Amino acid sequence: MIVLNRQLLDEIDQPGGLEKALQKAIELEHATLPPYLYSYYSLGADNYAAGSPNAEIANIILSVIKEEMLHFAIACNILNAIGGAPCIDKPDFIPVYPGPLPGGVESNLVVHLKRFSREHDHDTFMVIEEPETPLHFPVQALLAEKPVTIGQYYTKIRKKIEELGQSIFTGKPSLQVTGGSFPASELFPILTVADAVKGIDIIKEQGEGTSTSPLDPDGKLNLQDTFAHYYRFAEIYYGKALQAVPNLPPGTPPDQRYRYDGPPIPFDESKVLPVIDDPSESGYPPNTAAHYLNDNFNYAYTSLLKALHRAFNGHPEHLGPAIHLMHSLRELALEMMTSTTLPDGRNPGPSFEYQPVNPGR
Amino acid sequence: MSYLNPLRLHFYGSFQAAVSTVNNDPTHFDNATFKPVYQQRQSGQNANGWWNPRGDANWRMIGCDITSASLADGKPAPSTDPVLTCSIADSDRNVAAKLVDLDPAQQGVSEIWGMEIRIANQHGHTLMRGKYKVAPFIDLFERVFNGGPGDSMGCAMYQSVLTDIEWGNIGDSPFLQALREASSNGLLSIKFNVDAFDDDFTSPTFTLGRVAGTIGPAAGDEPRHFILGRHLMATAGPGQGFFIPAGNLNFCQAQVDQAAGKIYLDLGNSLCTQKPGGPFQNLGPMMLVCETSDAAGNPEYLPIAAVDYLANGWYKKTAGVAVLPETRRLTKDELNTIARNPLAILLTPSSGPQAVPAISEPSSGLYIRADQFVFRLNPGESADVDLYATQFGAPLPAARVINFLDDTQIGGGPPVGVPETALDFPRTLVLDQSGRALLKITAADPGNPRQYIDGQVYGIRCALEDTLAPPLAYPFDPNELVSLLVFDKFTPDQPITWYGSLQPIFQQYANLYPIMSRFVDLSDYNSVVANRRMLSVAFGLDFGDPNYMPVTRDLSGDKRKAILDWLKNPLDGTPPPTLASPAPPAKANGSADVSNDLPGRGGKAAFYSRLKTRRKGAL
Numbered sequence: 009m010i011v012l013n014r015q016l017l018d019e020i021d022q023p024g025g026l027e028k029a030l031q032k033a034i035e036l037e038h039a040t041l042p043p044y045l046y047s048y049y050s051l052g053a054d055n056y057a058a059g060s061p062n063a064e065i066a067n068i069i070l071s072v073i074k075e076e077m078l079h080f081a082i083a084c085n086i087l088n089a090i091g092g093a094p095c096i097d098k099p100d101f102i103p104v105y106p107g108p109l110p111g112g113v114e115s116n117l118v119v120h121l122k123r124f125s126r127e128h129d130h131d132t133f134m135v136i137e138e139p140e141t142p143l144h145f146p147v148q149a150l151l152a153e154k155p156v157t158i159g160q161y162y163t164k165i166r167k168k169i170e171e172l173g174q175s176i177f178t179g180k181p182s183l184q185v186t187g188g189s190f191p192a193s194e195l196f197p198i199l200t201v202a203d204a205v206k207g208i209d210i211i212k213e214q215g216e217g218t219s220t221s222p223l224d225p226d227g228k229l230n231l232q233d234t235f236a237h238y239y240r241f242a243e244i245y246y247g248k249a250l251q252a253v254p255n256l257p258p259g260t261p262p263d264q265r266y267r268y269d270g271p272p273i274p275f276d277e278s279k280v281l282p283v284i285d286d287p288s289e290s291g292y293p294p295n296t297a298a299h300y301l302n303d304n305f306n307y308a309y310t311s312l313l314k315a316l317h318r319a320f321n322g323h324p325e326h327l328g329p330a331i332h333l334m335h336s337l338r339e340l341a342l343e344m345m346t347s348t349t350l351p352d353g354r355n356p357g358p359s360f361e362y363q364p365v366n367p368g369r
Numbered sequence: 370m371s372y373l374n375p376l377r378l379h380f381y382g383s384f385q386a387a388v389s390t391v392n393n394d395p396t397h398f399d400n401a402t403f404k405p406v407y408q409q410r411q412s413g414q415n416a417n418g419w420w421n422p423r424g425d426a427n428w429r430m431i432g433c434d435i436t437s438a439s440l441a442d443g444k445p446a447p448s449t450d451p452v453l454t455c456s457i458a459d460s461d462r463n464v465a466a467k468l469v470d471l472d473p474a475q476q477g478v479s480e481i482w483g484m485e486i487r488i489a490n491q492h493g494h495t496l497m498r499g500k501y502k503v504a505p506f507i508d509l510f511e512r513v514f515n516g517g518p519g520d521s522m523g524c525a526m527y528q529s530v531l532t533d534i535e536w537g538n539i540g541d542s543p544f545l546q547a548l549r550e551a552s553s554n555g556l557l558s559i560k561f562n563v564d565a566f567d568d569d570f571t572s573p574t575f576t577l578g579r580v581a582g583t584i585g586p587a588a589g590d591e592p593r594h595f596i597l598g599r600h601l602m603a604t605a606g607p608g609q610g611f612f613i614p615a616g617n618l619n620f621c622q623a624q625v626d627q628a629a630g631k632i633y634l635d636l637g638n639s640l641c642t643q644k645p646g647g648p649f650q651n652l653g654p655m656m657l658v659c660e661t662s663d664a665a666g667n668p669e670y671l672p673i674a675a676v677d678y679l680a681n682g683w684y685k686k687t688a689g690v691a692v693l694p695e696t697r698r699l700t701k702d703e704l705n706t707i708a709r710n711p712l713a714i715l716l717t718p719s720s721g722p723q724a725v726p727a728i729s730e731p732s733s734g735l736y737i738r739a740d741q742f743v744f745r746l747n748p749g750e751s752a753d754v755d756l757y758a759t760q761f762g763a764p765l766p767a768a769r770v771i772n773f774l775d776d777t778q779i780g781g782g783p784p785v786g787v788p789e790t791a792l793d794f795p796r797t798l799v800l801d802q803s804g805r806a807l808l809k810i811t812a813a814d815p816g817n818p819r820q821y822i823d824g825q826v827y828g829i830r831c832a833l834e835d836t837l838a839p840p841l842a843y844p845f846d847p848n849e850l851v852s853l854l855v856f857d858k859f860t861p862d863q864p865i866t867w868y869g870s871l872q873p874i875f876q877q878y879a880n881l882y883p884i885m886s887r888f889v890d891l892s893d894y895n896s897v898v899a900n901r902r903m904l905s906v907a908f909g910l911d912f913g914d915p916n917y918m919p920v921t922r923d924l925s926g927d928k929r930k931a932i933l934d935w936l937k938n939p940l941d942g943t944p945p946p947t948l949a950s951p952a953p954p955a956k957a958n959g960s961a962d963v964s965n966d967l968p969g970r971g972g973k974a975a976f977y978s979r980l981k982t983r984r985k986g987a988l
Binding site for chain 2: 303318339
């Protein structure tokens with residue numbers, strides 16, 4: 009579980025605290041993407057097509073990636089709605105990997121950029137997404153203490169918005185970003201308290217589920233019938249899909265209603281690209297193919313942040329180019345991970361660093 | 370006014386052109402004979418899909434430093450001007466630009482689509498941003514003489530304008546303030562030379578090349594893609610592959626600045642180098658002169674200035690632009706002589722004391738040029754070609770222009786340029802008082818003459834009637850040709866189905882662009898349907914968007930519409946019974962056609978090799 013600095017919760021109550029909290033939430037949502045993307049890319053293009061050995065795993069990771077992007081967009085819309093301005097184009101927007109996630113995280117989790125493995129899925133992805141009160145199927149003892157989680161952080165943000173009421177919704181409606189590849193039921197203009205509450209609930213329940221179900225239980229959010237991130241990553245780890253236990257007697261406890269005993273989610277480790285862990289710009293010597301490829305990637309990645317910054321700061325039409333950049337990152341990463349090898353025989357991978365010019369040397 | 374004026378900056382760095390090479394061979398367009406090995410890199414004597422079948426067409430400007438800048442009075446910008454620490458970069462808010470051939474039968478006019486050009490400071494902040502108006506390269510020549518096969522030996526130039534200019538915080542740069550002042554019409558002029566392209570896929574700099582260029586103001590009423598000025602004409606020397614200038618200097622352009630008493634001579638795409646990206650060949654002392662004749666008709670040369678082209682770092686700092694004479698102004702008499710007589714460049718080779726003209730303007734100084742010269746037309750559409758004619762750089766009014774079909778610069782694969790009836794254009798025109806004329810070319814359905822390649826390629830040459838007198842020896846630039854791709858009319862089945870209309874179209878793209886398989890298997894109905902939302906966006910983008918699909922921009926309007934309609938309701942239809950049968954054997958591609966100069970054979974060098982061989986065969 010990611011544990012946030014409790015001070016962050018208190019700061020929400022201070023003047024301007026809500027804006028700061030939403031900016032922090034935006035940074036947190038983004039910070040999960042490079043590690044997820046790096047592992048996803050390492051599965052290789054051959055595993056993206058249905059029926060290929062690791063296709064299920066790739067699909068699950070991709071589904072989480074897309075929702076993290078949605079959550080990022082929702083948080084930006086809420087910040088714009090209350091008169092703030094998301095700041096996305098800045099060097100320290102990107103955390104240093106390996107390192108902690110932003111937001112005064114108190115846990116010991118050091119997030120790496122690593123090729124996909126079940127261990128990485130378990131030790132990093134499941135930890136990042138672990139809910140406040142995870143349902144353990146099979147059962148595992150619940151944690152005794154209840155520290156501040158990302159979910160609680162959002163809960164507090166929601167509470168603060170409800171407390172302050174409609175009067176804080178001073179942002180221009182024209183700043184709201186919708187569309188892209190997101191359905192209107194999930195990415196919508198945030199104009200009222202109710203909109204913001206709905207947006208936060210989507211973030212919380214897609215990300216964490218609820219305390220009683222890995223699913224959105226009553227369908228009021230109109231979400232697709234998929235499990236929260238934690239449970240999706242757990243499916244990968246256990247190698248089996250999570251499914252409802254049939255014919256349950258009434259009163260069955262929540263953590264016995266599902267089991268990881270569905271169709272297998274196979275993993276063929278030999279198909280994962282042999283890319284290095286924790287790449288860095290400085291680790292690729294000048295005038296090597298890896299260096300040029302990494303520069304192209306980082307320039308496109310920085311351009312993506314700039315396009316998003318622009319989209320959420322008065323040019324919503326720039327969401328389209330941002331999405332195209334997102335697709336191009338995959339192409340650039342795959343080219344990097346497959347077209348050249350390093351002296352140790354492994355393949356390079358992109359380092360996800362802020363690089364607003366393409367130096368070419 | 371253009372980049373060739375006192376107020377300008379020069380830049381120097383790298384470009385990337387990650388083109389796909391599968392489509393460089395016209396026969397690869399034939400679905401019936403396509404083989405999976407055409408998607409593999411060349412290997413030994415097997416050409417396969419040449420040197421970069423996984424290319425994605427991305428074009429990038431990389432590490433381009435601004436190396437010098439000069440102000441409107443011709444003086445260099447002060448060394449403290451921050452522009453000298455800036456770079457020329459491409460877009461930081463959209464995907465990479467794309468490099469696109471017109472057609473496998475016209476690979477000599479590759480255009481850059483969707484490029485944004487920025488002046489960026491060291492932190493990446495944008496001080497100027499503009500859109501590069503789509504333009505092809507021109508005047509490709511063999512920069513490394515006898516350097517061997519391959520695209521690394523070639524050099525070409527791009528000239529266009531930047532539009533939709535936005536300025537950033539330029540408060541501390543007098544140069545950029547002056548440039549902004551001079552571009553109040555919203556335009557800047559840009560020209561750059563590209564050479565030393567690395568087509569060796571084992572090299573760390575694979576798909577990178579060298580770029581050196583110039584940016585300056587652009588007058589609104591002048592052509593976008595060439596200088597309304599002086600044009601020195603090379604003649605072709607013998608040899609395979611790229612154009613080899615007989616006098617060792619390629620086509621070049623110059624501008625006479627009457628007020629400043631200077632000539633701006635651009636040799637950036639004229640000089641040859643010792644090796645790809647290396648120093649210039651020492652051609653001996655070089656002198657810009659004006660050619661006159663004595664009473665007996667013997668040539669006399671009025672010296673203008675020596676060109677110090679071998680000076681250390683000269684190309685990096687100037688992109689090949691010389692300001693002549695460097696230390697004085699031309700006198701009124703000299704300017705008068707220059708206005709009525711051809712410019713020439715004399716070289717004094719080491720073998721002899723006698724300076725000889727290496728390249729010059731034609732004796733009558735007549736010149737005509739189409740501004741934009743690459744067009745894609747659907748049946749019923751027209752191209753408006755702006756023609757400009759000059760004599761010694763001054764507008765040439767009221768002369769007659771002859772326009773004729775010319776297929777000397779196009780070819781490969783099925784016959785090109787037929788049927789001639791698919792193009793309607795006036796065979797003669799008369800220039801207006803400003804030396805301009807509009808050539809309107811209207812396309813009709815060519816009727817699928819090439820069968821497995823959509824549409825037909827045509828070339829139209831525009832010449833001043835006065836330059837066509839026998840024995841047709843008037844010097845001209847073979848590259849100055851209007852190239853057109855005219856698409857076939859296409860009528861899909863109704864309702865539109867995958868097997869009834871679209872499968873062969875998608876199959877061809879799947880064959881030619883293997884990189885797409887990372888996103889979607891274009892040959893597979895289910896995969897295409899699964900990705901229909903993404904495909905609808907990509908096929909529906911503006912034609913100039915860098916992410917427009919297909920990046921090759923060789924999909925006709927009819928087919929595009931059919932695809933977009935079908936994606937809304939993607940019916941599969943009935944598979945034809947023959948689809949499952951094995952493809953007939955392909956023609957012997959990659960054996961007889963390939964010699965030991967393989968590394969360059971799939972690129973521009975190969976295209977020009979084939980073209981020259983074909984022309985020889987025709988003679």
